[in-house]
Amino acid sequence: MTEYVRIRKEGPIHESGIAANIIEIAEKAAKKNGLSTVRRVDVQIGAFSGVEPELLTFAFSVLKKKTTLAEAELEIIKLPLLLYCRDCETDYVGESEDLRCPICLGENYDIKQGRELKVIAISGG
Numbered sequence: 001m002t003e004y005v006r007i008r009k010e011g012p013i014h015e016s017g018i019a020a021n022i023i024e025i026a027e028k029a030a031k032k033n034g035l036s037t038v039r040r041v042d043v044q045i046g047a048f049s050g051v052e053p054e055l056l057t058f059a060f061s062v063l064k065k066k067t068t069l070a071e072a073e074l075e076i077i078k079l080p081l082l083l084y085c086r087d088c089e090t091d092y093v094g095e096s097e098d099l100r101c102p103i104c105l106g107e108n109y110d111i112k113q114g115r116e117l118k119v120i121a122i123s124g125g
């Protein structure tokens with residue numbers, strides 16, 4: 001399964017809204033798959049998604065109570081920022097604030113990966 005999580009940029013801790021949305025997605029998926037308890041939720045978070053994994057884990061641990069995810073662990077898979085330079089046709093990894101192409105120093109790049117935030121799997125019983 002792959003379900004994109006809505007990212008709303010409102011309030012100082014938007015991770016709360018994201019955690020609520022992850023729980024909502026996982027509960028729907030659990031129901032669909034006949035799971036009464038969810039033990040693990042795997043999410044992919046891009047380096048450029050603007051989400052702090054620590055804040056998300058905390059928000060998740062608070063909001064999961066009294067849901068079918070009460071026992072669930074949130075497994076965060078971080079995806080690096082991958083860029084593509086259109087000038088010299090090079091793929092590279094963005095590791096700093098400066099996202100320019102390391103080969104030609106161009107700023108004509110596309111973001112290929114790193115903005116995603118999605119639930120990729122749930123497991124339970």
Ligand SMILES: [Zn+2]
Binds near residue numbers: 086102
């Ligand atoms: Zn380049």
